[in-house]
Amino acid sequence: xxxxxxxxxxxxxxxxxxxxxVVPFDPAAQQLALRLEGPSAxxxxxxxxxxxxxxxxxxxxxRISLLVGLVVVGVSSTMGIALGSVAGYFGGRVDExxxxxxxxxxxxxxxxxxxxxxxxxxxxxxxxxxxLSLIGWVGYARLVRGQVLxxxxxxxxxAARALGAATPRIxxxxxxxxxxxxxxxxxxxxxxxxxxxxxxxxxxxLGVQPPTPSWGTMLNYxxxxxxxxxxxxxFPGLAIAMLVLGFNFLGDGLRDRLDPATxxxxx
Amino acid sequence: MLRYLVRRLALTIPVxxxxxxxxxxxxxxxxxxxxxAMLGETAAEEDVEALRRRLGLDRPLLEQxxxxxxxxxxxxxxTSLRTNEPVAQAILDRVPATLELAAAAMFVAIGVAIPLGxxxxxxxGTSVDHLATTLALMGISVPNFWLGPLLAIxxxxxxxxxxxxxxxxxxHLVLPAVSLGAALAAILARMTRASLLExxxxxxxxAARARGASRAxxxxxxxxxxxxxxxxxxxxxxxxxVLTGAVITETxxxxxxxxxxxxQSIGFRDYPLVQGCILFIxxxxxxxxxxxxxxxxxLDPRIRYD
Numbered sequence: 001x002x003x004x005x006x007x008x009x010x011x012x013x014x015x016x017x018x019x020x021x022v023v024p025f026d027p028a029a030q031q032l033a034l035r036l037e038g039p040s041a042x043x044x045x046x047x048x049x050x051x052x053x054x055x056x057x058x059x060x061x062x063r064i065s066l067l068v069g070l071v072v073v074g075v076s077s078t079m080g081i082a083l084g085s086v087a088g089y090f091g092g093r094v095d096e097x098x099x100x101x102x103x104x105x106x107x108x109x110x111x112x113x114x115x116x117x118x119x120x121x122x123x124x125x126x127x128x129x130x131x132l133s134l135i136g137w138v139g140y141a142r143l144v145r146g147q148v149l150x151x152x153x154x155x156x157x158x159a160a161r162a163l164g165a166a167t168p169r170i171x172x173x174x175x176x177x178x179x180x181x182x183x184x185x186x187x188x189x190x191x192x193x194x195x196x197x198x199x200x201x202x203x204x205x206l207g208v209q210p211p212t213p214s215w216g217t218m219l220n221y222x223x224x225x226x227x228x229x230x231x232x233x234x235f236p237g238l239a240i241a242m243l244v245l246g247f248n249f250l251g252d253g254l255r256d257r258l259d260p261a262t263x264x265x266x267x
Numbered sequence: 268m269l270r271y272l273v274r275r276l277a278l279t280i281p282v283x284x285x286x287x288x289x290x291x292x293x294x295x296x297x298x299x300x301x302x303x304a305m306l307g308e309t310a311a312e313e314d315v316e317a318l319r320r321r322l323g324l325d326r327p328l329l330e331q332x333x334x335x336x337x338x339x340x341x342x343x344x345x346t347s348l349r350t351n352e353p354v355a356q357a358i359l360d361r362v363p364a365t366l367e368l369a370a371a372a373m374f375v376a377i378g379v380a381i382p383l384g385x386x387x388x389x390x391x392g393t394s395v396d397h398l399a400t401t402l403a404l405m406g407i408s409v410p411n412f413w414l415g416p417l418l419a420i421x422x423x424x425x426x427x428x429x430x431x432x433x434x435x436x437x438x439h440l441v442l443p444a445v446s447l448g449a450a451l452a453a454i455l456a457r458m459t460r461a462s463l464l465e466x467x468x469x470x471x472x473x474a475a476r477a478r479g480a481s482r483a484x485x486x487x488x489x490x491x492x493x494x495x496x497x498x499x500x501x502x503x504x505x506x507x508x509v510l511t512g513a514v515i516t517e518t519x520x521x522x523x524x525x526x527x528x529x530x531q532s533i534g535f536r537d538y539p540l541v542q543g544c545i546l547f548i549x550x551x552x553x554x555x556x557x558x559x560x561x562x563x564x565x566l567d568p569r570i571r572y573d
Contacts, residue, residue, distance in 0.1 A: 104285030109507025109552045119533040120296045203412040237413030245408035
């Protein structure tokens with residue numbers, strides 16, 4: 001499963017990097033005379049409402065999706081690791097303050113806070129990344145806090161402390177590395193989550209704005225052509241589902257390898 | 268139990284206060300002048316000033332906050348900028364539609380997930396298990412904003428069996444409920460499988476088998492019942508995901524619920540209504556989580572929170 005996931009993700013990365021040079025169509029070039037034309041040997045995924053090649057736009061959209069995923073996961077995991085380890089290691093009032101903030105942010109279901117933030121900040125790629133990062137760190141912080149609470153009591157950590165190692169060194173060299181396997185799994189699944197969230201916001205008209213090709217925006221415009229041009233809906237959606245499935249397969253596979261508790265015997 | 272109840276309720280109060288504070292702050296995150304942003308760049312200065320006064324934005328921040336909180340306590344969430352209707356009333360009018368959709372989606376999800384999870388756990392490692400787990404992962408990966416239109420293409424456009432949008436008859440409910448329930452079904456199926464696998468490892472299940480209980484009886488009468496505790500908890504916790512998913516599903520199928528109201532009010536820059544919808548959904552979510560925790564405490568006597 002992990003291999004299948006890695007293959008899908010690798011394929012998407014290659015398509016995103018080299019695709020736009022290989023495909024002979026500019027994702028922004030319009031052929032209005034051919035608008036809404038279905039898939040053909042020339043235009044594999046057909047053309048959209050402005051006569052733009054959907055295959056070229058799907059490949060260009062992969063860049064946006066992967067970029068959003070990487071930045072959101074990068075920023076939120078860094079914030080989460082920093083705040084979670086500080087909360088877990090120091091405890092007391094610092095932990096209390098960070099934990100209450102986590103509780104409040106977790107009181108908002110999934111995308112809702114992102115919708116709210118983008119609604120007031122205005123729809124744009126930057127604001128989507130900002131909103132998803134501001135919310136995304138919570139999951140990492142909670143995870144790392146728990147891991148640090150456990151690792152704090154490990155003998156090698158106690159030994160490092162007894163030897164006089166400074167707190168930042170103990171955190172960076174001894175405690176945070178013990179949380180990294182769990183963070184890696186969460187980050188892999190988080191890539192899929194961030195890609196899905198960006199697509200959802202763009203689908204609602206709150207994310208990436210035209211003419212930038214985003215899979216969610218393409219689906220949003222496809223909604224108006226369900227009757228006469230379903231290919232506008234089918235291909236961008238398939239791309240989202242495949243890439244998210246790839247990250248989910250990969251994350252699940254990694255978790256199975258890193259967590260021995262998931263192995264068991266049959267009845 | 269009473270001590271736990273009081274303690275859990277006490278923990279909820281600061282969270283609710285935090286939620287209200289964040290929702291209050293939302294309007295102040297608007298870049299520049301919020302009143303100007305609501306009316307647009309071309310609005311006359313006196314109109315902007317009037318709106319500023321109407322929303323209380325001309326008062327000190329602390330006073331605005333106090334007015335906001337006391338309004339919530341009285342059930343007054345302000346008035347819609349577009350319709351002049353009280354926000355609380357506009358939301359209450361939409362509650363039945365959203366609840367109907369959420370309940371139907373959960374019904375679909377539970378109906379699919381539990382049998383799928385049991386089949387996967389009992390046949391662990393077999394091709395049936397692989398098929399079930401792959402189906403579940405696909406369910407999580409397929410976004411409802413794609414599944415919804417796909418279902419509409421097949422069952423409404425091509426086959427003409429079901430209406431494509433709106434609310435009225437039970438037939439109108441089918442596509443939105445399936446579209447919204449699919450991801451939840453996938454998550455629940457995975458949890459049912461994992462939880463049942465845990466129970467199947469327990470000695471009491473092996474003992475039941477040793478006493479001559481059939482495999483089906485050992486699974487369904489013994490292990491399954493105990494494995495339900497985390498599944499029931501997850502159903503409660505996933506209510507939030509259903510509410511958020513409803514925002515998208517209601518938009519796709521023109522379902523007249525709170526989610527669609529939220530997206531429409533964002534489009535009209537009707538920020539009091541946006542704040543009201545966000546607050547309502549978040550508070551409902553917190554309430555549902557609280558209820559889930561309490562039910563969890565009742566269901567599993569091993570749990571002690573002191």
